[in-house]
Amino acid sequence: MSFVIPNKVVDVIDACTLLDSSGCYKIKPLTEIRKSGYDGNSFDNVVLWESKNHQIKRSGAVIFGSDMWTSNENTNRHLTMLGGDSEIAFQLKLYALIAHICGIYKGGSGEKLSTLQTKLAALKKFGKHLLTKGLTSFHQLTKLNDLALRTLVTEYLSNIVQTTAPMNKPRVFADCFQARESFGLIDTRTAEIFEEVLSDLFKTIEETLSHPIIPTGISARIAKFSAHVVSECGNRIEEWELYNDKLLECTRNWNQPIDEIKGADLFNRSAIKNGIISKLNELAEYFIDLKVAVYIHILQFTGMRYNEVLSCRIGCTNKSDPINAKYLIEAETHKTANTFVLDTWVCNKETFEAIKLLERYSVGMEARAELILERFRGVVQDSLVHNIEVGMTERRLFGVVHSAASISFAKSGRFEDFEVKSEHFLPLFDLTLTEADIRELDRLEQNYKQIKGKDRGVPYAVGDTLRLANHMFRHSFAYFVIANKLGELDDIADQFKHLTLAMTHVYVDKGILSHEELIDLVDGYEQLLTTAIASELAEQASNNELKGGAGERFNKAANELIIGVTNSNSPNAAVIRQIHFKDLGEFKRFLAKNIETIRGLPHGYCTAGDSCKINGASVPAGCVYCPSFIVADTHKPHWIALKNRALDKLKRISSLPLEKQKDMELFVVAYTKDLRAAEYVLNTIQDPTKSSGVSL
Template identity: 25%
Template sequence: MSISFVLSECLSGTGEYNIKPYCEKRWLSLRDEIVWSGSDRIGYSREVRLSDSAWKPIGEKIGISFNELSVEFEYEFKILMLALYTSGIGEGMPPLKWSTITHGVRSLRSIAKFLFVKNIHSWMEFDGLKILARSYYCSEAINYIEATSKPRLCVSINTAIKWLNCYGLLGDKSFNLISNKIGPVVASYQKDIRKKHPVIPSKVLKQLISKVISELDIVEEHRNEWIRLQSEEICRIESGQFRIVNGRYRSLLRSGASSVASKISRVKGLVNTLVLAFTGMRDGEVLSLANDCLTSRVSESGDVQYSLISELTKTTEGSQHVEWVCGEVVAKYLNLISSLNDVVYEKARVIIEHLSSEVSDDYLNELQQGLKHKYLFVANYSLASCGFYRMNKRPNSAAFNISDFFKIPVGPSDIEQLERLGCNYKSVAPNNSDRHQRYKPGDYFNFTPHQFRHTFAWFIIANRLGELDDIRYQYKHLWQNMTLVYAQRGYESIGELLNIADEFSDHITNLTVSEIVEASLDGSIAGHGGARFSARVKEMLGSQATDTVQPHFKDMNQLVDFISKNSSDLRGVGHGYCTKAKDCKVKNVADPSHCIYCDGYIATARHLTYWKTIEINCEDKIKKIESAPDGVRAKLDSFSTVLKSNLAAARVVIKQLEPSKGINQA
């Protein structure tokens, strides 16, 4: 039988389903139905029946218990969960993930237990009470589970009661009653309390990566010695030199505390950190990487491109193999840990071959499952034993807890960066004592796996290394707005940088205009555009320059501000200023003779050194060409013409900027 058979017996309606009221006869006829069957994560055959007191579908990481509930509540919850797991909140809707369902049902279960104590046996019975009784019991239940002091619990309840309403277990009035009582807590939580994971300050992340790579280089130094010792132990196993302790293989040598093995054992947490930092992968996806996850291909340009193949479950129904781009550094150390794992696999294979009749069934199954799945981070690197860890979630061992592994203090610049990005808080975990607490100089940074994902997206966008769609592809998001949650700080950083650049540009423009205006009034300005600009400035300043012209501006500062605001086309070239910008027809400003007669060109005393250098350089080269043999001089005729043109231009500008120089030359 299947889940669909159970639901066909317990649901009514078309399109919008309702759960049928509990019926003892129907329940007894269905209670032994198998809803899930197969091999669990450690290889044993298993069945989950409708009547089991706890449910955990095959392949799922978490389960749920139905103890201390009435049989009616148990029936309603189980049918609701099966319906959500297969049909979502209605026909044609996407099914909900098991983790989402269990989280919601757990929050409702606490209320159901309270109602059961009050002799209310089902949600339908609660929905049939008079409105005053429902309101009273609802208030009592919320107070009993202390929901108002647990915002996340209120959010979960608010979501789960919608499921009850969709499947007819609660009517609209009961739904609104509960929703209204927890609504203010939910609204406050969603508006004021919820914060994204902070990014890792750039300086802190550089220190972390540097230390990780240094540690991994130490592991690499000891790899060959460790492989040699393991190979010798494998030979001893094959020759019958071993012992069995509690059904598990143990070496005859007392080498379990070897310094080589202790250094090698750190490799899992170190490589795990690198993958998190350089790929943006979710923690669970990194932990489920297989030993052969690394792939490479050579591009048309000859570059080697690396990627990781992982199993995606968060945004897909079931599992799906996806590709994550990674770099050469990650690839190098993935090859390192993979080579270590290969030795453990060989050791496990030899133990199965030679010791299968002497070890326990559980130990034998552990080795068989380890060889079957070959996960990247589950091997035991002890020289005195062999085994594989069962990793359903991130382990609490120091090797995987980055904050325990590396103590890196934050400095004033790190705190300033966190403040600027709006994330100067130690934790966002609901039950963490450091939740939303600010860092102070000298505090150790609190690393969490998901921070790397936010930091990776921020870094890519803020440094213009990719676009939003690139992050979306790398992160395997279904919707772009999901990616924007991670990338938003990057766009804010770009906006901040552009604002700084604009402010700097405005400041430089103002200084340049001030210089040109002062040069115009002093007469130390050159270029055809400079002459026109000088005349126009004197006209606009009026009596401040002469007594016969009506002024347009009361002082020079006002004139400078006006010109600065309307000088978006002003740009600097090596030998002066150009006011033509996009309208300039001369693209090669390295030949300055083309510029000095343009009505958009201005030179000031700042550029005098440049023009004197051109004058000296041109004179020197012209003399060398004129002293060359006739045949050589003929070949350099065009070059000589350009030099003479630039020399003439230089003398014109120098004469305008240094009138006395022009008199002497004359």
């Protein structure tokens, strides 16, 4: 008999589990639980947690005996139980409770409901199969002989699992169809048979398909759409606020019999009565797509996960510093943490301004909610009051449900699947794939409609409509950054809140070129760069602007259109021949062809190649008079900084006592040498050395 009435979660866990020798939880058979005075219904009224949901019927205490455990994580990932009074149904509830609250072992950490949902669904499906075979408990599997157990498992995996949704099943079963992971519901022998049968059924492992990127052409059209919506709504926000204020005023002064009011219909009736409903409807046709546009802005230009975007609250950009072009978004993340954590993402100015506009609209809508609570709380339905109270407590950026003359809240504001509703903007939201889009997807090996389901791996054709998913924006953001050399893996990892770079690499693999492509790209870039440098040098040489040993000679050659080619890099090397040019263009082409070994340094160009005695090291004062060294205008800022540094150091040394200055004599020599070289390059003194010949 029962000596203690269970009323806490810990009572349920203590009564229904034991710890094995390694400290892992094991669910007791119901016969063992009954010896303590409990049965499968003894814990039905134990409160697991409090749920705060916009819907009043899903808000409040979640109890063990319920067939649906509403999320306590402020998500829509609720747990649906098997139902019924079978021991299997009871065991599945225990599995879910322990996995969520405790984890595998005592002192561990539980899993999020969003993670647990998939595992529970797999165990629940197997539990249903056991019930059809006359079994009432998972523990009865230990009593079956090997042949019966193998037949039962094979029938389940081949007839139910493989024929319905084969994708990722080996991973799912590895996660929960093990003795330890299932808290003993699946014993070791059954787990081994599962593994053997799975290995046979899934011999051919299908290639894992990641979310494809959004083709560049479509991405540009989407960005144009969202920018246009924000712009049009921005042009009308003041007018909307004016009519919203009128709606609030006439509703506040409502003088009809109070029993005629029914919920949020109050605003609509008030707008009709006061002749402003047509204008509110007209404006609503623009603002109905504002949330979709802002949602796209954030996804497209930050790489945030969709649930992170939806967690944004009014004021999420308050840490930004627009004056210094610093734009930040604060939102909740929990993918890589056990609890929700406030974190910040960098965004661009356009996204910041789009969020501010949506905030302005949402605050205006919230004024309707405040009026309901202030003036009509006792009149409208309890469900609406509850909905408004939750919504006003959360103040989510996307939480207000759009309406011309009403008010309510929802977790996502009731917009999804990127559905564009306004006739003003629908033509701009074009997801039709062009030939260029198909070529891009083919090149990236991402031309497939779905990553799972019946269209998994099926390629798109020209004219098809792209299936747009939230997570595609995240992949596209990472691809764009890497492919366009706008950042490194570390930058994306920080923005994406990844724990390891291995997680980041999944997103950027298509942005990293193959070895051969990279070689071709670098070779082509080097050729373009060499041509550009040759053009720069020829033009500056014709104006006597180059400095350095080779620079002075290029100045002379550009003006005389004659260059002497020597047999070495020595200043005294013999000129073996002279080359005459008919014009500056020919001189430029000669340079482009013969300075392939040029090395760019912060303080100049080295043309010595492998014969450079100091291997192109950054020794400005030692390089400047070298016959293979050129200083162009590009390098002047470096020499200005070098000069200022030398002057500052020399000034500091001169201010020291004489005995200290003697200790610094070598530094004085070095800084003085740097100063003289800088003054030469910057035209404050002339080069004291003159020699003939130039090395190429």
